[in-house]
Every structure is written in C-alpha cells, then in structure tokens.
Amino acid sequence: MAINLQKGQRINLEKSNGSKLQNVCVGINWGAIEKKGWLGGITKEAVDLDASCALYDDNKNLLEIIYFGNLRSKDGSIVHSGDDLTGDMGGDDGLDNEIITLDFSKLNPAASSVAFVLNSFQGHDFGTIPFASIRIYEGTPKRVNEVFAKFDIANGSGFAGHVSMVMGVFYKKNGEWKFNAIGEPTKDKKLEQTVSTVTNQYL
Known part of the structure; x- marks a missing residue:
C-alpha cells in the first residue's frame, strides 16, 4: 500500500501482506504567521487550526463529532491529541x-463513515499561513x-481564500474499509457548517 494519494483518489485499506489496516493517524503541522513590525522586526501571530472528525451511520446520520471540545469518541476508537492554539512559533x-x-478494531459497528475536516478557528486564510501540511x-x-x-x-492551489476544508473520508463498503482522499476547501467558516457540507456532499 505504498501510495501517496492525490486528492480524489480512493484506496482500500488492505496492506501488501493481505492484513487489514487497523490504526490510522491524521496529523496536522502548521506555523504561526510572520508579520513585519514597525521597526523592520518580525513578529509572530499565533494560528489556531482545528482538526476534527465526524462519525456517520449507513443512513448519513451524524453519530458523534470528535474535536477540541470532545477529545475521545464514546467507544474509545478515536482520540484527539488536544487543541494547539498557536502553531509552531x-x-x-x-x-x-x-x-x-x-x-x-474498536470502532462502533454502527459507524460506516469517518470524515476528517480542518478549520481555521480565528478565520486565518489558509493562504496566509507560512506552512501547513496534513498527512x-x-x-x-x-x-x-x-x-x-x-x-x-x-x-496548494485552491486553498488560498479559504478557512475550512474536508481532508478525507474513511467509509465501509461491503464490509471493507476504504479511504477517499478529498482534500477540498469549502466556503464554510465554522466546524458545524463544514460537517453539514460533508453530510450533503461527501458521503
């Protein structure tokens, strides 16, 4: 499964030895914004990006959202590392x-889709952040x-001017988990709006 997906690509989560993928991480790395000060010095402005995850059942009903205010799913299968309010200063x-x-292996059997989204909490435009990458x-x-x-x-082209995006969706099809690398910015401003966009467009 040595694949580096481009957005829009889909894979099943079977490894080269035939075993199924069990543990997945979504990691976000980003930096504070550098601004020129009055006297030519550089100041740093903290950037608060928020990674979140939404669980859905077969009927696209939202089961749970894991985010900075809810760091662990009820079944313990999804764990958030905690809210980073600044980025790398x-x-x-x-x-x-x-x-x-x-x-x-711990995921609620009722869950058939797990969507990952990213929001800029204070509305910092993705295009103004010096570095921001997802893996x-x-x-x-x-x-x-x-x-x-x-x-x-x-x-990345297309992210400037946006403050939210859909990273990707893990989904169950015929009992097998697959992954859709979406990587699309949205016009949303808040987490709740981004989750609604996932519900309406990406499941």
Whole structure:
C-alpha cells in the first residue's frame, strides 16, 4: 500500500501482506504567521487550526463529532491529541501539532463513515499561513509506518481564500474499509457548517 494519494483518489485499506489496516493517524503541522513590525522586526501571530472528525451511520446520520471540545469518541476508537492554539512559533519543527488517531478494531459497528475536516478557528486564510501540511498515515502518534495521503494547504492551489476544508473520508463498503482522499476547501467558516457540507456532499 505504498501510495501517496492525490486528492480524489480512493484506496482500500488492505496492506501488501493481505492484513487489514487497523490504526490510522491524521496529523496536522502548521506555523504561526510572520508579520513585519514597525521597526523592520518580525513578529509572530499565533494560528489556531482545528482538526476534527465526524462519525456517520449507513443512513448519513451524524453519530458523534470528535474535536477540541470532545477529545475521545464514546467507544474509545478515536482520540484527539488536544487543541494547539498557536502553531509552531519558532519555525517548522517537523512535528504534527494536532493528531487524531483512529483504531478500526474498536470502532462502533454502527459507524460506516469517518470524515476528517480542518478549520481555521480565528478565520486565518489558509493562504496566509507560512506552512501547513496534513498527512494521513498508518501508525501511532509516535511512529509513522506508511503515509498514504499528504496535502500542502499553505501552498496548494485552491486553498488560498479559504478557512475550512474536508481532508478525507474513511467509509465501509461491503464490509471493507476504504479511504477517499478529498482534500477540498469549502466556503464554510465554522466546524458545524463544514460537517453539514460533508453530510450533503461527501458521503
């Protein structure tokens, strides 16, 4: 499964040895905005990006949202690392600022879609952030086994002028989990609106 997906691509989550993917992480790494000060110095403006996850059943009913105000799903299958309010203030440290982990073996059997979205809490335009990247990978927050989708939202065409996006959707088809790498900005301003867009357009 050594695939680096482009947006719009779909894969099933079977590994090359025939086993099923169990643990997936969605990690976001971003930086504070640099601004020129009055006397030519550089000041840093904190950026609060929020990774969130929405669970749905077969009928597109929303079961639960995991976000900075609800860090763990009821079944314990999805865990959010916590809210990062600033981004990297001292330049890119190469580490993810927020990570959501998903363990398919613990997931509520009623869940048939798991959608991941990103919102800029204070409305910072994605195009103004010096670096902001997403990676969706097999592994744990401390160990990356295999990255299978990456998005560069600070430099990617189409993200400038937007403050929210849909990263991708894991979905169950004929009992098998698959992944749709969406990577699309939306016109939404808030998490609730972005979740509604997922419900209406991406399931």
